[in-house]
Amino acid sequence: MKIVVDTMGGDKDIPDINIEGALYAVKEIEGLNVILVGPQKIVEEKLDSISKKLFLRKYLKNLSIVNAEDTVSMEEQPSKALRTKQNSSIAVGIKLIKDNLADGFVSAGNSGVIMAFALTQIGTIKNVSRPAIATMLPTLNSSCIVLDVGANVDCKPSQLVELAYMGSIYSEYILGKKEPKVALLSIGNEETKGNQQVLEAYKMLKQTKLNFIGNIEGKDIPFGVADVVITDGFVGNIILKFGEGVSEMLLSLIKQALKKHPFAMLSLPFVWNAIRDIRKKVDFTEYGGAPLLGLEKVCIISHGRSNAKAIKNAIKVATQMVEKKVNSIISQYMEKVVI
Structure with a gap:
């Protein structure tokens, strides 16, 4: 290869x-x-x-x-x-x-x-009008993918449906999640919440055979409510950059707290493994790169x-995408899809 x-x-x-x-x-x-x-x-x-x-x-x-x-x-x-x-x-x-x-x-x-x-x-x-950047975000017990995170700042409802299909396939074949839960990012969980783009996409996603669980809010992402989170590149990029900032801030707060309380440093040998695990979980270098699906x-x-x-x-x-022929699987799947 x-x-x-x-x-x-x-x-x-x-x-x-x-x-x-x-x-x-x-x-x-x-x-x-x-x-x-x-x-x-x-x-x-x-x-x-x-x-x-x-x-x-x-x-x-x-x-x-x-x-x-x-x-x-x-x-x-x-x-x-x-x-x-x-x-x-x-x-x-x-x-x-x-x-x-x-x-x-x-x-x-x-x-x-x-x-x-x-x-x-x-x-x-x-049957794919525009490619999208799909990135991994850590969640409480696992991880999820969010797309798009920057390739397309504006998306038609039909394009959001395309993202849902591609994200679902990637989640299943690369992340190993059977029937991944697909959600639409919105300002509320109710079907009636969201702008026109989201409202129309919701109706279309309900008609698919995807494991669509409806709308989720931004606060739901870190708790792994969905395996695949769909949004346009404008909102997705803001979510991504905000998440990076929060992760770095939390690690800085931990360091500040340890320095501020001298006795806390004495416990460092006992909690170091836990801190290291947290740092690894939120470290973007662990996830490598984002595929342009x-x-x-x-x-x-x-x-x-x-x-x-x-x-x-x-x-x-x-190499994983090549070995598992993800692009070929997406292509075969999308040929059968009518959006």
């Missing part, structure tokens, strides 16, 4: 974190090969030095490099990138999966630009603040 990694994607420490993540991935995942896309000379030098530092030179045989001289900033407009950045690591990487030279693509770069190149070079599955090919978008661990786990998500 071959996975493409955009070495120039991310907010900081690039291409280092992407190369480190790729090295960790080929070490951990048997039979995996990674294609590193980026400026050839820079990537070659970094790969040589990082593999020595991490004592992972024996895995160099599992990595190759494809040259792409241009880079895309996080502020770049997708329309401009499509015109001027055809030789960027994003564009070249996506073309590799389009031409069947690799099985999946992973990037921590500009999500809007990734989406633009993916749409123009790969295209969507039949609805495309013909596997495309994973990682957080811009990803570290090497997050990139490794994003590559892992890509």
Whole structure:
């Protein structure tokens, strides 16, 4: 299996974190090969030095490099990138999966630009009007997926139904949840609550064979009321970023409380494992990346603040999607769906 990694994607420490993540991935995942896309000379030098530092030179045989001289900033407009950045690591990487030279693509770069190149070079599955970013959120006893979290700031009711189908399939085949509970995010649990978009989507979802449990409120998400939470990309992205902020705040509050009360530090050895478990649960790097569902090919978008661990786990998500043929299953399912 071959996975493409955009070495120039991310907010900081690039291409280092992407190369480190790729090295960790080929070490951990048997039979995996990674294609590193980026400026050839820079990537070659970094790969040589990082593999020595991490004592992972024996895995160099599992990595190759494809040259792409241009880079895309996080502020770049997708329309401009499509015109001027055809030789960027994003564009070249996506073309590799389009031409069947690799099985999946992973990037921590500009999500809007990734989406633009993916749409123009790969295209969507039949009966899917727009792809969506599906992200994992931790819940009290497990996790759920929320989609869309940023690919489409506005969604028609029919598009929300598309998201429900794709999210349900992903939840079942990747997360192993049989008949996942699908819910629509709204301002109340009642069927009559919500804007026009939500009200119409609710009626349509009731007619499907999905395990649709109705509306849920934002407060229900952390308690795992639903396995799949459906919303447009505008609200979904706010939920995602708010959740990240709350998680970081809670960890900071724990640290402050321990420092404020000296005697509490004495109990730290006894509660450290519990604190570590909580931190791991809310750590986005554990979940790797978010799939761009609805495309013909596997495309994973990682957080811009990803570290090497997050990139490794994003590559892992890509391999799981390829192995379990999630895109093919979504395609087969959506061909039968009339929305």
